[in-house]
Amino acid sequence: MSHRIRKAVFPVAGLGTRFLPATKAIPKEMLTVVDRPVIQHVVDEARAAGIEHFVFVTGRNKQVIEDHFDRQYELEATLRQRGKTAELAKLEQDTPKAGATSFTRQQEPLGLGHAVWCARDVIGNEPFALLLPDMLHLGPKPCLAEMIEAHDRQGGNLIGVYPVADDETHQYGIVNVGGSREKVARIEAMVEKPPRGTAPSNLAISGRYILQPEIFDLLEKQERGAGGEIQLTDSMLKLAQSQVFHAVRFDGQVYDTGSKLGFLAANVAYAMAREDIAPEFRKQAAAILGL
Numbered sequence: 031m032s033h034r035i036r037k038a039v040f041p042v043a044g045l046g047t048r049f050l051p052a053t054k055a056i057p058k059e060m061l062t063v064v065d066r067p068v069i070q071h072v073v074d075e076a077r078a079a080g081i082e083h084f085v086f087v088t089g090r091n092k093q094v095i096e097d098h099f100d101r102q103y104e105l106e107a108t109l110r111q112r113g114k115t116a117e118l119a120k121l122e123q124d125t126p127k128a129g130a131t132s133f134t135r136q137q138e139p140l141g142l143g144h145a146v147w148c149a150r151d152v153i154g155n156e157p158f159a160l161l162l163p164d165m166l167h168l169g170p171k172p173c174l175a176e177m178i179e180a181h182d183r184q185g186g187n188l189i190g191v192y193p194v195a196d197d198e199t200h201q202y203g204i205v206n207v208g209g210s211r212e213k214v215a216r217i218e219a220m221v222e223k224p225p226r227g228t229a230p231s232n233l234a235i236s237g238r239y240i241l242q243p244e245i246f247d248l249l250e251k252q253e254r255g256a257g258g259e260i261q262l263t264d265s266m267l268k269l270a271q272s273q274v275f276h277a278v279r280f281d282g283q284v285y286d287t288g289s290k291l292g293f294l295a296a297n298v299a300y301a302m303a304r305e306d307i308a309p310e311f312r313k314q315a316a317a318i319l320g321l
């Protein structure tokens with residue numbers, strides 16, 4: 031069954047332990063890449079792909095994410111009073127329309143698979159997009175838009191992938207497309223963090239998915255897997271027994287902002303992509319690096 035992708039899920043209930051102490055009181059999704067919280071970059075990507083409803087799976091200490099996507103009347107009034115119309119317009123543009131967001135609580139961080147399952151009632155019986163907010167995609171065309179185009183053509187389940195170094199495959203979910211060089215290729219195998227030297231390819235899952243609603247029944251029964259967590263990949267492997275999965279190769283850069291190095295690299299890359307910042311930033315960065 032093909033069906034338009036209207037809703038996207040953003041799991042934001044993780045603890046962000048790799049980024050302590052920054053994430054003790056501030057969710058990692060609210061750390062800024064240049065001047066926008068990480069989560070705003072990912073919501074922008076979803077909106078650019080035509081997503082109409084934004085579903086956040088949150089947990090304790092994440093209220094600030096809800097506030098970020100709400101209107102701030104005092105701030106708006108002050109900006110208006112001071113004649114800061116450009117800033118006001120930008121705020122309005124970044125905020126989803128009333129009723130276009132839903133927030134549901136995971137209650138316990140039992141794993142990504144469990145977080146996705148928590149969105150089941152809000153999604154209902156339709157295919158949906160899933161975006162991991164700590165993974166930023168910078169490239170010529172937004173990753174999710176390419177995936178939705180592929181879904182419009184062929185339906186089924188889709189996973190965004192990108193090539194990683196052969197000696198790093200053990201850190202990622204890896205898919206095999208059997209040697210196909212097509213941008214959209216049928217997935218033949220999927221493995222979560224394969225032991226060193228055993229990965230079937232170097233195509234890593236990038237944190238963008240389009241999934242059919244049957245995933246929820248599988249997640250409901252899913253037992254804990256690696257790390258004692260309910261793993262999305264385990265349920266996707268079960269779904270792959272009855273439904274087709276395609277990989278959509280992203281031809282840009284992917285940054286894992288949940289890690290310190292990925293976050294720093296993302297800030298440099300996004301600054302260099304900004305016309306208003308890049309020229310001066312390049313000079314300052316060169317001075318720091320002694321170039």
Ligand code: UTP
Pocket residue numbers: 041042043044045046047048049087136138139140141142144145162163164288
């Ligand atoms: P990560 O494993 O990258 O996030 O999960 P984490 O657990 O917050 O990070 P570390 O490893 O402790 O530093 C990928 C995404 O899934 C969400 C996270 O918020 C992140 O966006 N997630 C993960 C949940 O919503 N719930 C969970 O139980 C686990």
